[in-house]
Amino acid sequence: MIRQAVLEYDHSNGALDQLYSLIGNRDALVLKGFNGYGEAIRVSPRLAEIPSVRFKGECSDEEVERLKAHRPDVWIAVGGGKLIDTAKRIAFTQSVPLIVIPTLVSNCAAFTPLSVIYGEDGTYLRYDTFPVVIERVIADERLLRDSPYDYFKAGVIDTVAKWFEARYISGTTSRDAGIQSGLSLAAQCGALMDLSIREDDFRHYGTDIRSIVDHVLAIGGAVGGFGDAGTRVAVAHAVHNALSRFDSTHHWLHGDKVGFGLIVQERLTSSEDASFLENWLQAIAAPTSLDQLGIRFDQIDELVDYVVEEMTIQGIHKIEDAERLKEILRNLQEIVYK
Known part of the structure; x- marks a missing residue:
């Protein structure tokens, strides 16, 4: 629909x-x-x-x-x-x-x-x-242009996620016109990674920033409007939702937690883009480890259970190997998985 x-x-x-x-x-x-x-x-x-x-x-x-x-x-x-x-x-x-x-x-x-x-x-x-x-x-x-920069940065991460999650669900092309339109818009959102989002650029509010703002506020929302369940949420948002159950993560913004979820998602699929994504998140000072998010090593099993539960709730196809998810999260506890 x-x-x-x-x-x-x-x-x-x-x-x-x-x-x-x-x-x-x-x-x-x-x-x-x-x-x-x-x-x-x-x-x-x-x-x-x-x-x-x-x-x-x-x-x-x-x-x-x-x-x-x-x-x-x-x-x-x-x-x-x-x-x-x-x-x-x-x-x-x-x-x-x-x-x-x-x-x-x-x-x-x-x-x-x-x-x-x-x-x-x-x-x-x-x-x-x-x-x-x-x-x-x-x-x-x-x-x-005078709004908090941290929210803008988190908004860009959440918008970039549209591409990675839509691709995870539906691939890169579809014969369904709505999903294909959503994928095309999602690809535009992914391309924001190529633009500078430094605070001084944001305050200057030039042509690139205006385009980024339009993507965060409007184009990102249109992705799911066209593609519906075929482009909406995947593992990254399931990880976000699972993290929200831990009090230590509540001071982090939505996009920050989604960005960490993207690392998990792309590692699960052995994506060639995983390292590029991780480097981009580190470069803009987004959290890339569970330690930064306040999750202890002994809480990882609980976090995995929550992620699997959230994927079931959202109708995302289940993780075949929960042990692999645990391994990825254990390696993301203190440093980015290598």
Whole structure:
């Protein structure tokens, strides 16, 4: 099935100024985060005039239930990925439109027809897909160029993962038009590894960075929209989900843990790209060992069990040799597997 969630995507210097004519006479309600909302107000002070409600921090069933008490004509999501996923879930449940204003360049939540659901403690539970209609994604350059660099870097890793995971699931070509379209977009995401993502480049916000931002926020989300299960998640995200069960990993960003999962995935398949991927992750100071992620050697068996369980939950074909997975993780405990 092909699902696309966004009617319009506006990435420009001043995009936020169009919000108020877009709302028109409708009753709007802003779902706001703790940090990005203030930055959005700095860029566009009129945003403070729109009624708002505070997001508590997790895209959980409990949070969705709490916020459903509000019934605006249109929701406006101002924040990061978990906030946006929460707003999508509510908008779908209430059959009302949604406007998304991402304040971080950290993931493709602004463009995906799904919400990743976590427990109140931050543990991954599942993802829900649905036919959501986002009226517009407002990606304002003035807001994004000053956003936290670490989130941008993690967002690039998560976007690059689209290629490796889509390839793991479906190979490099498909006779299915949707999957082939997803693979083509995923290949574009993989090509981001060839571009510089240094912080000074990000702050300069030149042509390459604009393209990278578009891939993180939009193109990466369209991969799964076209390819559906044929391009969506594979071992890397199963490893991410398994790692999220350990408290020591909670301070790492989503993309950081996905990047480590990519190392595991590519080693499992004896990929020729494994070393190139590992060197790239090391060069941008992403975690490449379990020690960096706070996982002890004596926790590896438990981690393997969780990875296998997550792959079963996601419908990813099972690992034939769990001992090989253990061996890879043991060698990734302190140093990158050689």
